[in-house]
Amino acid sequence: MALELFGVPVKKRAMIWIAGAIVVVNGFFPAVWILLTSLKTETELLRVPITYLPDAATLENYATAFTAQPILRFMWNSFVVATLSTALCVFVGALAAYALTRLRLPHRNLIMSVLLAVAMFPLITLMVPLFKLMREAGLLNTYLALILPYAVLSLPVCTLVMAAFFQDIPPDLEAAAMVDGCSRVGALFKVVIPLSAPGVFTAAILAFVNAWDEFLLALTMMNRVNMRTLSVGITLYQGEFAFPWPLISAALIVAIVPICILIAIFQERVVGGLTAGGVKG
């Protein structure tokens, strides 16, 4: 009889541990590496052979990260753009998802496919005309120049995720609300959306992360330093010739902490939302 631990043979348990360790190390090593580097001094960085753990940990790089560039301003910009585009995307997506799942409309599938196909148009090809459009509208260096495209960027996934949840709500509940004097739209906001809260919430997180991470449009639409978002702002820390790696690492850590907290708290929702489209295929 093989040795057992928690009802599983020890050898098998060891294999499971190794499997988990590989996934964890693969996912975390870059973040751990910059965390360690952010605590090193510039002189320690240049030492050969390189050190792994910092000799004398210092928080100096973090202090510099906040003064060398307006990183709090970058973060605020990212926050405003991500929040407002998420709100817009979820609102517009919820209305569309409701119409496509709970109303008897002709050509529902066709409308859905067209919406998705249009919204999935490659962002890079849109960059050129969007830049022209925003410049003509005088919207360059305004939040709106990013909020509108970001809402479109996440519209397909948000609509799909919410549609999947809306579909599962019994029609009777909605009918009951309407008997109680609710209008159809009232029933959407008072019954369908509250009951699909997990779905709406998942959609919101995905939209938020997409907006927080986006780079190309942020680089294109905002050329004033104080309008830069975090993803672009971090690249401003690099010097002309040399890379101050400890400083960049500190800035990177500051920049990824909010998003790490978000995915750590809502990990199950995020995974569910990310894979909803793929599995239903």
Add this chain to the structure above:
Amino acid sequence: MNTTATNPSANKDLSERALGALLLAPAALLLAVIVVYPIATLFWTSLTSVDPNNPQAGAAFVGFDNYLRAFDDDRFWHSTWNTILYIVVTVPGALIVGLGLALLANQPFRVKWPVRLGLLLPWALPLVFAGLIFRWFFEYNTGVVNNWLVAAGIEPMQWLSTPTLAHWAISLTIIWKASSFMALMLLAGLQTIPKSLYEAAEVDGASKWQQFREITLPMLRPAIFVALIFRTITAVQTFDIPYAMTGGGPGDSTETLAMYIHKTTLDFLDFGYGSALAALMFVISMVATAGYLRYTRRSTSRSGED
């Protein structure tokens, strides 16, 4: 829905259609302003050009000149070739690594969150951050990769200033970044495969490899397909990671089509030519997607015959 015969349904259908149109209107409006109108102007702009010697005259209609110019432009072909190279290397690369990660993550862990976060973190990390971090891994003097090479008794390499090596460094970074999302999608697919299939195979004496080939892969095919389409569409637009790692260098040896479009439009302010390049890129991504769709149609019709 309520479809009782007592309801005069013609009227109700009409109001339902009106409501449907009303609810779809915001999405349609948003897409019209942000996608449809810009696409229309994209194609129009791609047929115009501004005379650099007389910019005051504005854009003049030049027909397909910009497209013809692209065919004679070595930098266009070169950046397109690079883009194709990244597609050809990173799509299968991310699939294999992603499948490996998904199989590893599909074990019966008692504590699930570390593994889940291990897959989510690379996904949530902005591409440009991944590029910056890996750029530094590949640095000549202080990079950890050369440090390992030296420890293993191999000469350190100029990763980011040799074109071929820079391609590999960039591809590796893209594969690392993309494989986690791939793994999440494949993991969801793996979890839909009924355990009973494996139990039955076990009874029949099938080896683990046979089980993988005969059960896992066929059952995973839809998830693999969706994951591949996603990855390919993203790979066509490769921008952030090479931008952060090499800026397209050395020279413009690692420049992608997306980077060339960006430069043409924003640095050279040549909107006509930039639009033509963007339109050509759209064609490339359509061809890639169409290829996949044709493949699935063929394979689904074949499995229909079985």
